[in-house]
Amino acid sequence: MVRLITHNMLACHVKNCTKDNFPLVFSEVELVIRESEANYDFLRRFMPKLDWPALVDTARSLGDETLPDDQPEEWTDEQLQALHHVLMEMHVEEGNMTCRGCGHVYPISNGIPNMLLAEHEVGR
């Protein structure tokens, strides 16, 4: 269940990969929607931490067109509900997250992304 709020905070961390390492691009996605109760205070507080263009692009890549291009300055309840839906209710259960910079693929299975780097997997 990689949620988009989490996804928005993740970047590729392969050594020396510093260009286009965010946001990671979803592919072969199995998406599950789980409704939950919105906490608008939480959303308002978290907004400044978000990378808005990355969030909008990612939501659209998963078929959700509800977010405006520019981050609103004043939020209506309807917009907050849309933001809640995108951040908290969209769960990527299966699929891949790929780095646009270096091409590294981070697979997601059973909702848990594997972000261990290859060298360490080998090292174990």
Next chain:
Amino acid sequence: MLTSSFVCPATVSRPSKVSKMPLYVLRVCMEHATFRIPSLLSVAQLYGFSIKFISEDADRGIVVIELDDDEDVDKLLERGTLILPAGEKLPPDPYAKPSSDLRLTMLSTASRLLAQADSYDQLHAYLHEHPEGLRPYLDKNFKFFVEGINHRIPSSRQRKSIDAFEQHGYTGKAAMKDPEVEFIIYEEYDLNEAHSHEKSHRLERDGQFRQVYFCVKMGESRARPLIQAHSVKTRSYYGNTSMEAEMGFLMAGQALPAPGKIVYDPFAGTGSMLYSCAHWGATVLGSDIDGRQMRGKGQGKGYVPGVYRAADQYGVRDRVLDCMTFDITRGPWRRGGWLDAVVTDPPYYRPPSRPYELVNLTRDLVLFARWILVPGGRLVFFLPTVSEDYDAVDVPVVEGMRELKWGEGSVQDFGKWGRRLITMEKTADDDGARPSFDDSEAVEVDSGAKIPGHFQFRERYHEKFTPRLQPSSSAASPGPET
């Protein structure tokens, strides 16, 4: 915020009279005594009020506190979700909602203190002199409860103690079921004599209590039953590193979890810390280098990982934001300054991806928290340590982070080793630099310097803590493995 709450008016003790401010009696368990005050202060800080400790002896089963700011109590009442023993303020009907949601797993009962004294004679004399405290309760249907602390009072004398209260003019009826008011009498005895259970000795010391407290019960802790409800024994998913529920909740309490906050465990393992923090409303994140710890044995499409099954069991699945497999020392977090707390039990018991001296791990954890926490956010972690070597300097000193410590600190003692619960607060306003986790600096240990108590902890654990000689060159330079 309430940093001053960590300055204790410690010398106040045993007031002969009940002061004007409402005093509360907290009946606390005797275990984990060094966790008491920090836990209480964390609750106070979370809800923004201050506590004055009237008595806080570590070896007592009772803590008497004063909540001295009425406006803060009002704030508490306004915020709704919190239900502290605030029934005191706005007295119209103190027993209408006799509940306390003191998030203290060690607390069993909270009550309002009406009187305390060295003897029953003094107690009753005080109540005659100050009848206003008892007056509002006299016409209520009541129930009495007598408890000896560190002592079992014979039932005949319990009866006698209760009957003596008739002199204050009760008009209500005794009601064992659904009483309107519950009175509690605590007789508090010294601990050092408590281990003798011989009947003759018990009878001899009966009545030789240190203090007697007369209180009106306000409520029972709802946190204490969590120890049972979250017991690892009945958890649908757990592992050999799962933390026992009581310690998990004690630890979680230090992180000030609340709705709207995000708490992160970078060594999540089987998720123990996630459940307790989520129970108190926080949204939680977990990661671990070993995905099998979080997943459990199954795989394939439709399989529900173990951490999510346990979160389901506790009704907090939606509060688990995500669990991820990665090595925190090579973590993928894009930016700092967005987590409210980092709570973790670092893995001294299993090797991380590469040889990693615990001294370095601890320092890097503090640096990581300095970067990723919001200002005022908390880092809570266990620091295993060989007891005799431990010294306060062992907690890494990092600019922008400060330790919140009460007295000698909170320690869970296992004899030759112990683990200290360290609580730190981010004092910096900025995110600062992303920590490198390069583990490149050798731990400088020269023969004259103090060796941190957790230095080479893993090795010493396996050596069963045989006394350590002066560090030889081979033992003292764990340096980078090259």
